[in-house]
Amino acid sequence: GQNIDQPTEMTATEGAIVQINCTYQTSGFNGLFWYQQHAGEAPTFLSYNVLDGLEEKGRFSSFLSRSKGYSYLLLKELQMKDSASYLCAVVGSGYNKLIFGAGTRLAVHP
């Protein structure tokens, strides 16, 4: 079977750093995506990892360890607008077919 796990909710303070973890067990692996979704809106792409290591893009970074079936999304210098759900998605054995975790709802407080 396929399983992708993320914490359901997290809270953090404006200006701080938060790490959102994702663990996965899938048949095959062809990449891991992170998406951001504000309430009532469509998911939007944040990052993509296919090789082990850290990918940095501005305030957001994403890390992947394929041997551990583990990824995290790191958000630095948190802003109020970062309050959203963060979705971890894996491409398993199916070509370009994203399998999503349930998402982590992040609340950023002043």
Add this chain to the structure above:
Amino acid sequence: DAEITQSPRHKITETGRQVTLACHQTWNHNNMFWYRQDLGHGLRLIHYSYGVQDTNKGEVSDGYSVSRSNTEDLPLTLESAASSQTSVYFCASSESGLESTEAFFGQGTRLTVV
């Protein structure tokens, strides 16, 4: 600008009716996907297509069908709507390539079955 649009944005229908949700993309992407999103479940894959005349079942395909007669459109049909199909539906498209590619999502259709 290229985009992906869904219609309608909101729909209320009665149990047992046939309903079709439209998805149109101007990215010229070969890959198109339909997901439903429910609290506690995240996005679950209903059907997907890798090109014209190609359709495949996802993890929650029962009660749904799709057809792909051109590159731009992948309509989703609920054959006989049930209350369990009340959900938010998202269409997505992505480019073909040797590596996995970013999916672009439509704005979603909120469907209520009463």
